Amino acid sequence: MKKPLVSLLLSALLLALCLAGCQKTGDPRREEGVIAVGIGQDLNSSLSPYQLTTAGTREVMFNVYEGLYKPAFDGSLVPALAETVAVSDDGLVYTFTLRGGVTFHNGKKLSAADVVWSYETCRDTTTDANVKSILTGTVESVRAADDRTVVITLKQRDGDFLAYAASVYIVPSGYDKLDTEPVGTGPFRYVSRKVQEEIVFARYDSYWGSKARLKQVTFKVYESGTALVMALDAGTIDMAAHLTGAQIKGLSDRYTVLEGTMNLVQGLYLNNRVAPLNDVRVRRALAYAIDTDQMMKLTADGRGTKVGSAMYPAFGKYFDDSLTDLYKTDAARARQLLAEAGYPDGFDLTIIAPSNYTPHVDTAQVLAEQLKAVGVRATVREVEWNTWVSDIYAGRQFEATVCGFDASTMTAGAMLNRYVSDSSKNMCGFSSPEYDALMAQAASLNDDARRTELYREAERVLAEECASVFLQDMADFVAVRTGLTGYRFYPLYVMDLSTVGWEN
Amino acid sequence: MAKQPVKNKNPFAGNWFLTAGAAITVFMILFTLLGQIWTPYDPSLPDENAMSLAPSPAHWFGTDSFGRDILSRVMNGAGTTLLIAFLVVLIGGIAGVIIGSLTGYFGGVVDEVLMRICDLITAFPSILLALIILRIMEPGVKNVVWVLAILFVPSFARVVRTEFARCRTQNYVKLARLQGAGPFRIMLRHILPNVWPVLLPAVSIGFNNAVLAEASMSFLGVGVSASEVSLGRMLYDSQNTILRGAPWYALTVGLVIVLMILGFSLLGEGLRQRNR
Numbered sequence: 154m155k156k157p158l159v160s161l162l163l164s165a166l167l168l169a170l171c172l173a174g175c176q177k178t179g180d181p182r183r184e185e186g187v188i189a190v191g192i193g194q195d196l197n198s199s200l201s202p203y204q205l206t207t208a209g210t211r212e213v214m215f216n217v218y219e220g221l222y223k224p225a226f227d228g229s230l231v232p233a234l235a236e237t238v239a240v241s242d243d244g245l246v247y248t249f250t251l252r253g254g255v256t257f258h259n260g261k262k263l264s265a266a267d268v269v270w271s272y273e274t275c276r277d278t279t280t281d282a283n284v285k286s287i288l289t290g291t292v293e294s295v296r297a298a299d300d301r302t303v304v305i306t307l308k309q310r311d312g313d314f315l316a317y318a319a320s321v322y323i324v325p326s327g328y329d330k331l332d333t334e335p336v337g338t339g340p341f342r343y344v345s346r347k348v349q350e351e352i353v354f355a356r357y358d359s360y361w362g363s364k365a366r367l368k369q370v371t372f373k374v375y376e377s378g379t380a381l382v383m384a385l386d387a388g389t390i391d392m393a394a395h396l397t398g399a400q401i402k403g404l405s406d407r408y409t410v411l412e413g414t415m416n417l418v419q420g421l422y423l424n425n426r427v428a429p430l431n432d433v434r435v436r437r438a439l440a441y442a443i444d445t446d447q448m449m450k451l452t453a454d455g456r457g458t459k460v461g462s463a464m465y466p467a468f469g470k471y472f473d474d475s476l477t478d479l480y481k482t483d484a485a486r487a488r489q490l491l492a493e494a495g496y497p498d499g500f501d502l503t504i505i506a507p508s509n510y511t512p513h514v515d516t517a518q519v520l521a522e523q524l525k526a527v528g529v530r531a532t533v534r535e536v537e538w539n540t541w542v543s544d545i546y547a548g549r550q551f552e553a554t555v556c557g558f559d560a561s562t563m564t565a566g567a568m569l570n571r572y573v574s575d576s577s578k579n580m581c582g583f584s585s586p587e588y589d590a591l592m593a594q595a596a597s598l599n600d601d602a603r604r605t606e607l608y609r610e611a612e613r614v615l616a617e618e619c620a621s622v623f624l625q626d627m628a629d630f631v632a633v634r635t636g637l638t639g640y641r642f643y644p645l646y647v648m649d650l651s652t653v654g655w656e657n
Numbered sequence: 658m659a660k661q662p663v664k665n666k667n668p669f670a671g672n673w674f675l676t677a678g679a680a681i682t683v684f685m686i687l688f689t690l691l692g693q694i695w696t697p698y699d700p701s702l703p704d705e706n707a708m709s710l711a712p713s714p715a716h717w718f719g720t721d722s723f724g725r726d727i728l729s730r731v732m733n734g735a736g737t738t739l740l741i742a743f744l745v746v747l748i749g750g751i752a753g754v755i756i757g758s759l760t761g762y763f764g765g766v767v768d769e770v771l772m773r774i775c776d777l778i779t780a781f782p783s784i785l786l787a788l789i790i791l792r793i794m795e796p797g798v799k800n801v802v803w804v805l806a807i808l809f810v811p812s813f814a815r816v817v818r819t820e821f822a823r824c825r826t827q828n829y830v831k832l833a834r835l836q837g838a839g840p841f842r843i844m845l846r847h848i849l850p851n852v853w854p855v856l857l858p859a860v861s862i863g864f865n866n867a868v869l870a871e872a873s874m875s876f877l878g879v880g881v882s883a884s885e886v887s888l889g890r891m892l893y894d895s896q897n898t899i900l901r902g903a904p905w906y907a908l909t910v911g912l913v914i915v916l917m918i919l920g921f922s923l924l925g926e927g928l929r930q931r932n933r
Contacts, residue, residue, distance in 0.1 A: 377878070382897055399722050402709075403901030450705040451723050506883070514883055519703050519723065521884055533883040534795065 182391060183636065183655050187369040190650070191381045191393035194509055194538050195349045195374045201331035202322035203279040207542070208417070208559045208646045212394075213372055215647040216354060217258075218322035218337035221249050221268070221303075222315050228467060228563055228644035230315050234263060234323055234338060235303075244310040244599065245293075247318075249303045255361045257325045258342035265297030270326030272305075281561055282577050283570050287317045310599045313564040320562045340365040340651035349374055354650075366639065366654025376538070378511030391634040394648055397512045398453035401630045408632040412456070413642030415629040417557035418463050418568070419513070421504070421520055421622040424551050426582035429500055436619040438490035440480035442527040443520055445624050447482075452515040456628035462612040463558070463568050465626040467644030471565045473609045476616045487527040499528030505545055505554040508535035512627060517555040546580055557627065559646040565608040566596070572620055583620040668931055675927025678861075681920030685913075689739050692732025700733040700886055701725065709903050718909040721894065727906055731913050734886035738917075741802055741887070742867035746860055748806035753813020754856070758844050760814070761821025772818070775811035783808050784873060791879040798887075801880050805870050809863060816859045820852040854932040861925030865918045872914055888914050 182188060196210040202218045205211045223233035232238070235249040255263040272295040276288035291314070293306040307314065328336055335343045340362065341354035352372040356365040373390055375381040382400050384390045388407060401410050421443065429435045449457045458466050461476030491499060502524065506517040514535055521531035531553075536545070545551045560567035571578040574589050588611055595607035616623070633640055639652040669676045692700075698716075704724035712719040718727035756775070760768040778786075787804045794800045821844070824830055833847050868888075874880035875889025876896075883890075888910055895906035 379896055386900065399897065403898075403903075447703075447705050451703050451708065508878065515723075518883055522701055522703055525701075531884070534797075535878075535883050536795075537792075 180634075180636075183634075185369075186367055186655060187371070188367055188391040188634075188637065188650075188653070188655075189371045189373055189389065190648075191375050191384050191390040192372050193378065193381060193395060194376060196346075196352060198348075199332040200335040200343070200346075201278075202324060202335070202337070203275045203281075204332070206280050208557075208561075211561065212646050212648040213352065214335070215339075216341040216370075216650050217335055217339045217343055218324070219339050220319045220321050220323060222319040224316075224319055224563055224643060224645055224647075226641050226643060228469070230319055230563070233319070234268075238315070244312075245307045247305045247307070247314065248298070249305070251301045251303065252361055253301065255338055256359050257338055258336045258357055259325060259328075261325045263323070263338060264300050265303045266300075267326045268303045268323055269295050269297050271323045272321055274324075275321045281320070283562065283564070283566050284317055284320055287311065287314070288321070309597065311596075312599065312601050312604060313562075313566065316562045316564045341370060344369075349376070363651075365651040367650065370650050376509050378509065385632055391637055392632065392640070392653075394629065394631045395512075396630040396632055397515065398456060398628070398630070399515070400511065401632060404632055407635055409635050409637075411631045411633060411640060411642075413629045413631065414458060414465070414467060415557065415559075415627040416465055416467050416644055416646050417559035417626060418460050418465055419516065419555065419557040419624045419627050420463075421517075421624065422554050422556060422581055423621045424549065424553065424582060425584065425620065426549070427552055429494060429496055430552060432494045433618055434490045434494040435496065435500075436622075437480065438487040438494070438527065439524065439529065440619050440622045441483045441487035441490065442529065443480075443523050443622055443624075444482040447523070448516055448519045449625060451519050452512060453628050457625040458628075459625050460623050462616040462623050463572065463620070464565070464612050465568075467626075468560075468563070468565070468568070470605050471568075471608050471612075473612055476613060479616050480619075480622075484527050491528065496528075499530060502529050502531045503552050504531055504533050505541070505551050506533055506535050507538050507541040507556060509538045510556070513555045513557070516624070520555065549580060549582070561645075563645060565605075566592075569608060569611055569615075572615055581621050583615070583618070585614060585618050585620075588614045588618070672927050672931055674923045674930060678920055678923025678925070678927045681916060682924050685735070685917050685920050686739070688732060689735040692729070692734075693736045696726075696729035696732050698726035698729045700729040701884075709898070711903075712905050712909075719903070719905040721906055722898065722903075727891075727909055730886055730891060731888070731910060734888050734891055735913060735917070737798060737881060737885055737887035738868055738871050738889065738914075741798060741805070741871045742864050744802045745805040745809055745867040745870075746863045748802070749809030750813050750856075750860060750863065752806070752810045754817050754849075754852075756810065757814040757817025758821050758849070758852075761818035762825055762840065762844055762848070764822070768818075771814070775814050778808060779811045783870070784877070787870075787874055788877070788879055791874070796879055796882045798881050798885055801871060801874060805867055805874075808870070809867065812863065812866075813856075813859060816855055817852055820855050821848055824848045824851055854928075858925040858928040858932075861921050861928060865921035865925065868914065868917050868921070888917075 194209045196213060197204060197206055200214060205214055219233045221233060221235040222230045225231045234252055234255055236252040237250045239248040251263060251265060279285050291307050291309060291311050293308045295305050298304050322337060324331060325336055340357060340360050342357040344353040344355050346352045354370045356368050375384055381393055385393055385404060423430045423436055425431055445459050449455050459477040461479055464472050466472045504517045504521055506514045517533045521533050524531040545554050569592060570576055572583045572588060573592050574584040591607050591611040595604050598604045631640060636656050637653060638656050639654055641652055707720050707724040709722050710716055710720040716726050720726055756771050760771050790804045791800060830843060830847055833843050871880060871887060872889035872892060875887055876892045878893060880889050881887045891910045895910060899907045
């Protein structure tokens with residue numbers, strides 16, 4: 154009877170030694186110059202550059218696609234596929250000279266015809282309402298003057314046009330498999346995808362600019378925050394972005410944590426169409442009841458930046474920090490406003506949070522408790538991300554939801570247009586003639602200083618009318634395997650992997 | 658004749674299982690009931706000055722990442738779990754007794770159809786069925802109760818059916834029938850009291866399984882919603898911290914679950930032995 158036990162113990166010991174040995178023998182991914190990146194959601198079903206509806210898809214596909222211009226680390230726009238641009242004095246004619254020697258991932262050479270085709274396809278199919286309105290409303294014509302010159306004529310001047318040009322990605326003309334086999338000009342080319350599992354990119358060796366340092370990047374999909382953290386603990390991924398304070402706490406020392414900002418506005422978004430939230434006094438009461446500082450302390454050790462309106466600080470001139478304390482936490486004031494609005498005993502409120510975004514769920518839980526303190530009986534309901542997109546964002550079946558809105562382009566409109574009454578993106582159903590007028594006026598102006606002033610005024614209206622409770626631009630923690638260098642934060646929600654690489 | 662339990666003897670005497678099970682269960686029920694009227698701290702109020710504290714005299718079970726006192730949450734959350742278990746056993750038990758008595762007593766086509774449906778429910782992996790149903794409906798106490806109650810019907814129906822089928826041919830039932838008693842009177846007044854000794858352990862084990870089922874479902878994220886406190890939900894919240902600096906959260910919640918089901922299992926075993 155004793156022998157089997159001894160051999161069992163011995164084999165267990167051997168196995169343990171073997172496993173310990175395996176962990177020590179270097180890092181196969183490091184030796185091969187590849188990495189695995191954990192992402193919190195699967196990409197959109199279509200990978201076409203004009204169907205990138207979720208921020209999570211945009212940040213990944215940023216590595217594959219490029220426009221004529223491209224945002225840089227500091228938020229400025231730098232020439233990408235265009236080498237230079239000449240703008241006529243009246244600001245209506247943009248003449249782009251294309252960079253020579255640029256090839257698509259399928260080997261085709263970039264020509265002006267591709268640009269024209271891309272602009273036409275984007276105009277007809279894009280899901281981005283802001284880009285669509287520019288391409289249909291502002292742009293008069295896009296034509297190829299010769300093989301390397303594209304002339305874009307505008308109907309009226311638009312100071313943000315280059316920012317939009319940066320978001321119209323250029324693809325080979327006539328290419329019809331963008332949904333499933335995307336082809337662009339970026340530093341990485343698409344290799345393969347397993348739905349809800351992984352997406353693989355490889356370095357594009359004929360890239361026109363400085364080539365990516367990594368040979369291959371595999372994005373692994375973890376549809377719950379817990380699974381993502383477990384993958385980090387187990388060392389199956391080398392990098393994960395958008396982590397929370399709680400998630401990085403106790404992370405093994407194999408990782409270095411970088412801190413940036415998420416570049417979005419996290420808010421308690423309120424459906425302005427439904428009672429009692431259609432009453433501005435009720436919305437203000439909620440804003441007075443909420444203590445954003447406490448929420449940030451509880452969910453992210455106090456890191457993050459308060460915003461106060463639908464604009465985040467990385468936008469610089471458009472961001473108005475005087476709005477952040479417009480509603481200083483004041484429970485008595487909140488109760489008084491509720492009483493004035495006819496709800497002295499509060500009301501029931503369901504706060505919906507997408508279950509795959511732990512930070513939003515955490516925030517929702519804290520807010521619910523803060524609201525209870527003034528008599529609003531708030532409960533949190535978690536929904537799956539797909540349900541959130543279809544029922545809440547598109548279907549508008551909600552009272553309140555915690556989520557974040559980001560900007561697809563570095564323009565004020567990207568953040569503010571969604572509150573214009575008739576915007577298709579107006580999830581909150583905010584409706585203010587004053588706001589609509591300010592936005593319309595700002596869009597029609599040429600004078601940048603005056604425009605900025607109007608946008609800031611519009612932000613004030615949003616805050617004063619309390620379209621929603623705007624909370625913060627969250628701290629963005631990125632865990633990278635020690636030895637992996639070069640990750641840089643953008644003022645946009647993108648994850649640029651071209652500068653990332655293993656240290657020698 | 659069916660065996661009648663000995664009534665006058667002290668039921669706890671010599672029955673170690675029953676004694677320990679009853680003691681633990683009574684303690685856990687008192688602990689839970691207390692948690693519904695009084696807890697050391699507000700179980701859901703976050704406190705930014707007390708985040709992730711280890712167990713101490715001020716917080717016996719420590720605090721979670723929102724600074725909420727875990728002991729208070731456990732006391733309060735055990736109520737949600739017990740309430741779910743109670744309702745599941747009540748609804749599942751009543752439906753099980755009705756189905757079991759009808760099928761066991763009458764047999765025939767009704768028996769075949771109902772018991773095959775029960776087989777179907779049993780054959781289907783229960784967690785998967787719960788996942789599917791709760792993906793369609795939304796998470797929350799009410800729906801967890803319905804799902805689990807449906808899943809629990811077969812176990813009760815089986816036990817009751819066997820007893821009814823056995824008692825149907827016993828002499829006292831035949832006598833009652835000869836005296837002109839209708840089938841429902843026989844089932845209710847004559848057979849059912851004899852089924853109790855078998856049913857009680859099943860109820861106790863049912864409690865046990867319901868507590869575990871709630872814990873597993875909430876742990877998988879398809880149980881109660883984020884603002885409801887339950888033992889399973891707390892396990893779900895604690896999974897990030899088990900190996901990362903705050904193991905007391907999962908351990909204390911786990912301890913309470915273990916005590917709870919230990920009490921019910923011992924009680925069930927004790928009841929079974931008593932009827933031997």
